[in-house]
Amino acid sequence: MRARLILALAATLSLGMAAAKADVLSDAKKAGELKIGTETEFAPFDYIDAGDHTGLNVDLFSEVGKELGLKITWVALPWDGVLPGLEASKFDMVAGPAIITKARLERYVFSTPIAEATVALLKKKGDNSVQKPEDIAGKTVGGGRASSQLAQLKTFAATLSPAPTVREYGGSNEAMADLAAGRVVGISQSLPNAAFAAKRRPDTFEVVMPPFGTKVYFGYILRKDANSASLVEAINGAIMKMKGDGRMAALQKKWFGLEFETPAAITDPAL
Structure with missing residues (x-):
């Protein structure tokens, strides 16, 4: 014992x-x-x-x-x-x-x-085909894999007709390279990230306003x-x-x- x-x-x-x-x-x-x-x-x-x-x-x-x-x-x-x-x-x-x-x-x-962290779209500077978030209907957009920003983009995309094609990226550098090259018309980013990208490269990117996401x-x-x-x-x-x-x-x-x-x-x- x-x-x-x-x-x-x-x-x-x-x-x-x-x-x-x-x-x-x-x-x-x-x-x-x-x-x-x-x-x-x-x-x-x-x-x-x-x-x-x-x-x-x-x-x-x-x-x-x-x-x-x-x-x-x-x-x-x-x-x-x-x-x-x-x-x-x-x-x-x-x-x-x-x-x-x-x-x-x-x-x-x-x-x-x-x-x-409200989600917005970043687009290529001068792309007049996307003036508001709903304009991505029928186009190709993208977002970061496993991110809430991508999840919100998919939810938003499902409300549009025709539905946009949504690509998933492993990192934002790859996504922005495709955006700059015109392979996608927009990528989903939280407003601070999108604003920083547009501020850093004003001749390449701009933010689509208003943000389409829920305030988070x-x-x-x-x-x-x-x-x-x-x-x-x-x-x-x-x-x-x-x-x-x-x-x-x-x-x-x-x-x-x-x-x-x-x-x-x-x-x-x-x-």
């Missing part, structure tokens, strides 16, 4: 030690770094410019790293591999960001929103488990501090050309 009790106690202590070790924030602090998965073809959040990783996320997480006393280590991969990588614990969280939806909230935890918000993604709870709290605390002291607004203005009012949390998304 005593031997069984000792073994049970040892097992309990072992499980407790494993749980403590699995705390994501504690482990990150021990290592001195926070590993963040992202796609580097999602300007202006994450992209490569002259060989360097840049964008709003780089600036924002530089501030978060200072707040938490952690070095930020980026893990870049295609978007359709980012969420599986998070679930496999290849990194601590996902920058993205991603649109906060009901389906995603069932599976993940989101940070406090960092920007509006961007947030960062973390695993929905007890081991990530302290990291969620720390990330939200750092971002809310940035919202309060003006650093977030300054980053939005720098990268989007405009500022967004965002709620503290999204518990019942419109999508």
Whole structure:
């Protein structure tokens, strides 16, 4: 009996030690770094410019790293591999960001929103055949594979007659190359991304107004488990501090050309 009790106690202590070790924030602090998965073809959040990783996320997480006393280590991969990588614990969280939806909230935890994410169409500059979103009827359009922007485009496309052909792309660089070449007449992007693309290449792209999507918000993604709870709290605390002291607004203005009012949390998304 005593031997069984000792073994049970040892097992309990072992499980407790494993749980403590699995705390994501504690482990990150021990290592001195926070590993963040992202796609580097999602300007202006994450992209490569002259060989360097840049964008709003780089600036924002530089501030978060200072707040938490952690070095930020980026893990870049295609978007359709980012969420599986998070679930496999290849990194601590996902920058993205991603649109906060009901389906995603069932599976993940989101940070406090960092920007509006309403979906719009980006078109080739001077293409007068697309003056409003409904003008894509019967034409070929595209969007990023496994993205909410693509899902909303497909839903919108299904309301049009004749229905447009919808292509799926592994990254926004490929999609914009096809758009610039005239192989598609429009690609679905969240308004901040579309506005940045048009601002950066005004002779090539322009935004189709108004946006066709439902009003939604961007947030960062973390695993929905007890081991990530302290990291969620720390990330939200750092971002809310940035919202309060003006650093977030300054980053939005720098990268989007405009500022967004965002709620503290999204518990019942419109999508």
